[in-house]
Amino acid sequence: MEYTDRLIKGHGKYVADIALPEMLYMEVVRSKVARGNIVSVKGGISASDKNFYLGSSGEGYGEGNAGVKQPAFAEKYVSYYGQPVAAVYSSSKYAAKDLAESVEIKIEPLEPVVTLDQALKLPSIHPSMGSNRASEFTLGSEFAEKGDISVEDELYLERVVTDPLETRGIVSLYRDGVLNVWISTQSVYSIRDGLSAALGLPRDALRVMQADTGGAFGSKSAVYPEYVIASYISMKTGKPVKWTESREEHLMASRPGRGALGRLRLSATKDGKIVGLKGEVVVDIGAYGDMLGLNSPAWIARQLTGPYAIPNAYLKATALYTNKAPLGPYRGAGRPEASFFMERMIDLLADKLGIDPAELRLKNATESTFNSPLGLVVNASRQFLERGLRETGYWDMGAGKGLSFFVLIPAVFGGESARISVKDGRINIWLGGNAHWQRHELFVKKIVSEVTGVPEEYIELNKGNTGELGYGVGTWGSRSAIAAGQAVYRAALKIREMAEKEGKDVLSGSYDYSVMENMTLDPSMISFLLTVTSANLNEVGDPVIKSCTAFYDVGEPLSKTSITGQITGGLAQAVSEVLFESQTYDQKGKPEAQTISEAGVPYAHQLPKFRVIIAQEGKSGTLHGAKGVGEAGTVGGLPSITRAVESITGKRIRKLPVMYGTQ
Amino acid sequence: MKVKINVNGEDFASDVEPRLLLVDFLRDTAGLTGTHVGCETGSCGSCTVLLDGRPVKSCLMLAAQADGSRIITIEGISKGESMNRVQKSLSESKALQCGFCAPGIVITASWFLDKNENPDEGEIREALSGNICRCTGYQPVVDAVLKASKEVK
Amino acid sequence: MLYPPQINYERPESLSEALSLLNDHPWSLIMAGGTISVLSLKKRAVNAELVVDIGRLHELKGIDFRDGRYRIGSAVKIYEIAESGFEGPGFSLLRQAASSVGDPLLRNMGTVGGNVCLGDPSNDLPPALLVLGAELNVVNHAGARNLNISDFYKGPFRTSLAKNEILDSINFSEPGKGYRWFYYKHYIRHLDHSVVNVAALGKVIGGRIADLRIAVGGMSVRVPTPIETSWAVGKHASHEELSRIVKSASEKCLCTDDRQGSAEYKKRMIEKITQMALLSVMGDAL
Numbered sequence A: 001m002e003y004t005d006r007l008i009k010g011h012g013k014y015v016a017d018i019a020l021p022e023m024l025y026m027e028v029v030r031s032k033v034a035r036g037n038i039v040s041v042k043g044g045i046s047a048s049d050k051n052f053y054l055g056s057s058g059e060g061y062g063e064g065n066a067g068v069k070q071p072a073f074a075e076k077y078v079s080y081y082g083q084p085v086a087a088v089y090s091s092s093k094y095a096a097k098d099l100a101e102s103v104e105i106k107i108e109p110l111e112p113v114v115t116l117d118q119a120l121k122l123p124s125i126h127p128s129m130g131s132n133r134a135s136e137f138t139l140g141s142e143f144a145e146k147g148d149i150s151v152e153d154e155l156y157l158e159r160v161v162t163d164p165l166e167t168r169g170i171v172s173l174y175r176d177g178v179l180n181v182w183i184s185t186q187s188v189y190s191i192r193d194g195l196s197a198a199l200g201l202p203r204d205a206l207r208v209m210q211a212d213t214g215g216a217f218g219s220k221s222a223v224y225p226e227y228v229i230a231s232y233i234s235m236k237t238g239k240p241v242k243w244t245e246s247r248e249e250h251l252m253a254s255r256p257g258r259g260a261l262g263r264l265r266l267s268a269t270k271d272g273k274i275v276g277l278k279g280e281v282v283v284d285i286g287a288y289g290d291m292l293g294l295n296s297p298a299w300i301a302r303q304l305t306g307p308y309a310i311p312n313a314y315l316k317a318t319a320l321y322t323n324k325a326p327l328g329p330y331r332g333a334g335r336p337e338a339s340f341f342m343e344r345m346i347d348l349l350a351d352k353l354g355i356d357p358a359e360l361r362l363k364n365a366t367e368s369t370f371n372s373p374l375g376l377v378v379n380a381s382r383q384f385l386e387r388g389l390r391e392t393g394y395w396d397m398g399a400g401k402g403l404s405f406f407v408l409i410p411a412v413f414g415g416e417s418a419r420i421s422v423k424d425g426r427i428n429i430w431l432g433g434n435a436h437w438q439r440h441e442l443f444v445k446k447i448v449s450e451v452t453g454v455p456e457e458y459i460e461l462n463k464g465n466t467g468e469l470g471y472g473v474g475t476w477g478s479r480s481a482i483a484a485g486q487a488v489y490r491a492a493l494k495i496r497e498m499a500e501k502e503g504k505d506v507l508s509g510s511y512d513y514s515v516m517e518n519m520t521l522d523p524s525m526i527s528f529l530l531t532v533t534s535a536n537l538n539e540v541g542d543p544v545i546k547s548c549t550a551f552y553d554v555g556e557p558l559s560k561t562s563i564t565g566q567i568t569g570g571l572a573q574a575v576s577e578v579l580f581e582s583q584t585y586d587q588k589g590k591p592e593a594q595t596i597s598e599a600g601v602p603y604a605h606q607l608p609k610f611r612v613i614i615a616q617e618g619k620s621g622t623l624h625g626a627k628g629v630g631e632a633g634t635v636g637g638l639p640s641i642t643r644a645v646e647s648i649t650g651k652r653i654r655k656l657p658v659m660y661g662t663q
Numbered sequence B: 001m002k003v004k005i006n007v008n009g010e011d012f013a014s015d016v017e018p019r020l021l022l023v024d025f026l027r028d029t030a031g032l033t034g035t036h037v038g039c040e041t042g043s044c045g046s047c048t049v050l051l052d053g054r055p056v057k058s059c060l061m062l063a064a065q066a067d068g069s070r071i072i073t074i075e076g077i078s079k080g081e082s083m084n085r086v087q088k089s090l091s092e093s094k095a096l097q098c099g100f101c102a103p104g105i106v107i108t109a110s111w112f113l114d115k116n117e118n119p120d121e122g123e124i125r126e127a128l129s130g131n132i133c134r135c136t137g138y139q140p141v142v143d144a145v146l147k148a149s150k151e152v153k
Numbered sequence C: 001m002l003y004p005p006q007i008n009y010e011r012p013e014s015l016s017e018a019l020s021l022l023n024d025h026p027w028s029l030i031m032a033g034g035t036i037s038v039l040s041l042k043k044r045a046v047n048a049e050l051v052v053d054i055g056r057l058h059e060l061k062g063i064d065f066r067d068g069r070y071r072i073g074s075a076v077k078i079y080e081i082a083e084s085g086f087e088g089p090g091f092s093l094l095r096q097a098a099s100s101v102g103d104p105l106l107r108n109m110g111t112v113g114g115n116v117c118l119g120d121p122s123n124d125l126p127p128a129l130l131v132l133g134a135e136l137n138v139v140n141h142a143g144a145r146n147l148n149i150s151d152f153y154k155g156p157f158r159t160s161l162a163k164n165e166i167l168d169s170i171n172f173s174e175p176g177k178g179y180r181w182f183y184y185k186h187y188i189r190h191l192d193h194s195v196v197n198v199a200a201l202g203k204v205i206g207g208r209i210a211d212l213r214i215a216v217g218g219m220s221v222r223v224p225t226p227i228e229t230s231w232a233v234g235k236h237a238s239h240e241e242l243s244r245i246v247k248s249a250s251e252k253c254l255c256t257d258d259r260q261g262s263a264e265y266k267k268r269m270i271e272k273i274t275q276m277a278l279l280s281v282m283g284d285a286l
């Protein structure tokens, strides 16, 4: 049976579908101002009853937590519109909503810090901090600018909410000393470790099980206040507690991505050789900073030279607190920011020099392994670009074309785990990286089948479950094919070896093997992305994307269906980030998009036909040779689509989404 | 208040609060959780069901409004283990990713193909303009529906 | 999640029963298709003591064409207009507007009456009905009144309906032979409010403008608004007349910079689409 048949028949089991006896339904009461002092809270559970503090978890987690930790319930003051202040519960979901409406919260509003300029000028949003500078880095080293010509510009990407079709949700059940959690997530391990830290429970007192997960795009990796509160209520009542996020809540209080500013300056010789890059990257990380937020500006800056051999670079990178929902990862998480910033600058330089943008890129593409001054190591890219320009038909395209050429750096940090169990003539697999669903089963079954010789119909990939596999990382950062693929490959080799030792056919035995595969990034894992877009104008003169072609290096293609689906999905999100999508905030810091249509999520009739050319350019140095792909579409698509729109409208684009009339 | 709604050929008579949404009647009262809630504001089509033969968004209706009507949900669009041509085509081409959109898209697309013999890609995209799929970029889904349109019913 | 508050709900069997319910309960919410009324209940944006469901009232159903005049019951679904086979230019204009409403599923749910009575500036039917000169037949427990749709809209989401009144039907004459029509809706984000909708109907005889009606809706104008064109009637359908009309349409723009685009952009869109409308209805005369 095809993996999605269950879902196609309507038999999926998402968090909202879980029914347990005595279920309680939780609703969260939220701040209706972006900043203010809490005067009183009447009704529900709130900070005065009990509070918890959230550390770093999910994508970009790491050692320590230098920022201000987010409390589960706002304490003394609120820092963003939609921040949880109180929670209520009832055995009926409608009644819980009524209860939520009856909670009275009095807040004395304060002037919020909404823009980056305000963040720099105004005192800190947190009394415990001296300023709104959450982190500051410098990358590369200062150099004297040479070259004949320079261009500079300021570029900005608005915030974007991830908007998976299924919103966030959790069911917590504390029973017999164990907190059982069913959740829509990218990583049961992030949830377990994050909840354990916040609630002060030992890890082995938690069992986290992934429910069917209806998309995530970054927003379902970390622990959120609501998860902690729902778990706490279950610990208090001993009953299962369900919380499902409304779309309105998702738009105001989940963790959106982007919100990044680049002020860059390129210097070049008059024949187009780029000799220097200077400037700064500033990221709006919202009201609280975990490792993802604090590190994001430096992560963006580090990638800026991309596939180009730029000998000198010096960048400042700053994260700023504002009164907005905390920043999270959105498909690409720092990668599309870098590609957008750099590629916009290269287009600007090409226009100034009067050189075709493709020629300029060819001139600067790396010709051998290159150690960038910012700490990035990339292989030779020029040949790939040459081939791609030919195969995509770039040279023959007419007016309104756009091109981008960049790198995709997978987040292999931490490696990944896998478990294979053979029993009763079937193979069951668990991965540390939880699919949600990128169709991991397509490549996982293929790898295991090829290594063990067992036909795919006997192999099953299971959802994430900390009870079945005790350690792991998660699915994000285009890491699954590489890291999870490697882990499952290793485990499959081991299973084969075990069977060989017993002189048995794999399926007739009974084996169980788990592995944690460590990994470090090497340049063979970095893929090159060439994206070519064509735009025209509709009858009223607005830009429309006609076609978009991806020529992406995927290493050894594990599953063409899964690769193509990942790329078209990413490109669609790129088109809409250019033309429609954003979350913006009014002067008071109130989120302006309140429905999924207002946020600009695109529909079928608004998108072009995508063409995916799977370009195999060498293999990664993993066991199976695959490279990452999950975020390729947004990284490659954003600058290419932007350029196509710019070419057809004739107006320089500095900010996404385009502001109609000013683009 | 008392309502009686025929869901997938079976009568469900129940005493409900007048404020009960149709989608919650289907999910909680009738226990059919294949109908999803994605946006709650009529934008995404995750909650699509056939009401007296036409697809509607069940998050924007009260169960009371559907009293006496006949509803088909994803669980009733094809019998037992079988699949209709849209479902088969989505399955065979592995078009879906997370699948959360699938119930709504199957209902809308099946209804559309029943009325339209030989649709082109543009018409299919228009027909799906009330159903969001956030994962696929629509291309694989549109291709699968186009393929299904060529199959006999 | 969004759930409606506790409500009382009645589904009267007849129009007169509905009207007396409204009269007895001044704080009622009329619900037809429910797309917006259920949504506003879910958002807890309305406080209604009673919900009166008029969606099935047979008195409010049906599209009739008699003596050159249409009567469209207010509870007629949008799709019924979109799928109906009437062919005159007037009805074709209305059909195009109806086909532009939301998406196929919303068209199966929403009614003509709900679309007209909501007063949402970006709704599709009002500009079309304005150029058709539609008469609205409005009833209450004591009687009925007829008013022209041009007297109906008082502001964004404000109409001249009293709390105890129901829109019974919409009536208009088919303008007939020689008329040309135009309808265009412009939006950026699908199923979000539109930037501008333009409806037009016109007739040219011997190069002279015999009749010309244009109306503009959308967030850029805030209220569905007819454009004054009577001064052009009898004149030659020249590019000069055309640009004067485009200018008066763009003066209706209450444009500001926002998520829909810059003020300048919205003005440009009104001008552009009004121009498309004029080129289309003036046809070869230009």
Ligand SMILES: Cc1cc2nc3c(=O)[nH]c(=O)nc-3n(C[C@H](O)[C@H](O)[C@H](O)COP(=O)(O)OP(=O)(O)OC[C@H]3O[C@@H](n4cnc5c(N)ncnc54)[C@H](O)[C@@H]3O)c2cc1C
Pocket: A597, B041, B042, B043, C029, C030, C031, C032, C033, C034, C035, C036, C037, C038, C039, C054, C074, C075, C078, C100, C101, C102, C103, C106, C109, C110, C111, C112, C113, C114, C115, C116, C117, C118, C122, C123, C124, C125, C161, C165, C166, C167, C168, C191, C192
């Ligand atoms: C996601 C979304 C997208 C939409 N897109 C569009 C669009 O593109 N174009 C468009 O035009 N509309 C759009 N709408 C708005 C709406 O769905 C339509 O206008 C629809 O026709 C409303 O009809 P209804 O019967 O559902 O209204 P209801 O919700 O039943 O009623 C709407 C309002 O009118 C009042 N009312 C209804 N009938 C009567 C009557 N006979 N007498 C007096 N008062 C009455 C109600 O009290 C209520 O205030 C959209 C709505 C949603 C949710």
Ligand code: FES
Pocket: B036, B037, B038, B039, B040, B041, B042, B043, B044, B045, B046, B047, B048, B057, B058, B059, B060
């Ligand atoms: S949940 Fe009903 S349309 Fe989205």
Ligand code: FES
Pocket: A165, A214, A215, B096, B097, B098, B099, B100, B101, B102, B132, B133, B134, B135, B136
């Ligand atoms: S497959 Fe995820 S929303 Fe369609």
